[in-house]
Amino acid sequence: MDKKQLPTVEKCExxxxxxxxxxxxxxLLILCQLTDEAKSVxxxxxxxxxxxxxVSQFLGKMKAQGLVKASKQNQFTxxxxxxxxxxxxxxxxxxxxxx
Amino acid sequence: MDKKQLPTVEKCExxxxxxxxxxxxxxLLILCQLTDEAKSVxxxxxxxxxxxxxVSQFLGKMKAQGLVKASKQNQFTxxxxxxxxxxxxxxxxxxxxxx
DNA sequence: GCATTATATTACGAATACATAATATAATAA
DNA sequence: TTATTATATTATGTATTCGTAATATAATGC
Numbered sequence: 035m036d037k038k039q040l041p042t043v044e045k046c047e048x049x050x051x052x053x054x055x056x057x058x059x060x061x062l063l064i065l066c067q068l069t070d071e072a073k074s075v076x077x078x079x080x081x082x083x084x085x086x087x088x089v090s091q092f093l094g095k096m097k098a099q100g101l102v103k104a105s106k107q108n109q110f111t112x113x114x115x116x117x118x119x120x121x122x123x124x125x126x127x128x129x130x131x132x133x
Numbered sequence: 134m135d136k137k138q139l140p141t142v143e144k145c146e147x148x149x150x151x152x153x154x155x156x157x158x159x160x161l162l163i164l165c166q167l168t169d170e171a172k173s174v175x176x177x178x179x180x181x182x183x184x185x186x187x188v189s190q191f192l193g194k195m196k197a198q199g200l201v202k203a204s205k206q207n208q209f210t211x212x213x214x215x216x217x218x219x220x221x222x223x224x225x226x227x228x229x230x231x232x
Numbered sequence: 233g234c235a236t237t238a239t240a241t242t243a244c245g246a247a248t249a250c251a252t253a254a255t256a257t258a259a260t261a262a
Numbered sequence: 263t264t265a266t267t268a269t270a271t272t273a274t275g276t277a278t279t280c281g282t283a284a285t286a287t288a289a290t291g292c
Contacts, residue, residue: 056149
């Protein structure tokens, strides 16, 4: 994704795609939790209140989009933020809405 | 909306609602354009490439949500950002994705 | 008045997203 | 080997969103 430009239709298409992922309460909570440290699917299930299936599906899709990365350790899969821009975005949201 | 807290489910529900509005290419472009200065529906129609009906509907809904405000001058309706948090958010997106 | 321009509203089919249930797989424990 | 735990996958009905067409309203210009 090239930067240094005014918002164009193409840029907005890309960013809107990212925002669509964040525009869901439980997905947003999951991503917020992951900015601290990697967490297992089970951890995120408890923290978000979403079902096992939903959490796994959310993470699978976000991984496919390159937003998070997975590392399997024994029977657990730990997820972590993969995209630094997402981390910045979550931090910006925190600054605006939580400080 | 009270602030100063870690992300909670309720906070995420609120923020996700806001992000849902931004998670659409043309709505995002419209909001980006409005951070500079108020613009008419027709201006936004041209800038976003969305249909007259769609632009009017987008603006109507965003107004109902308190994100933008309208001021009618003669036959034109000028829209402007109403929520300072949205302005901050758009600026953060600009910093992350356009600089 | 009539035509034109600007905006808003309503309606509706098509596409998408959601939540949930059911099932599968893989690892560990007993 | 059987049971249990952790995660992934698939399926599916429902709800929501989107885009567009049609129509309405309101102001301006002729």
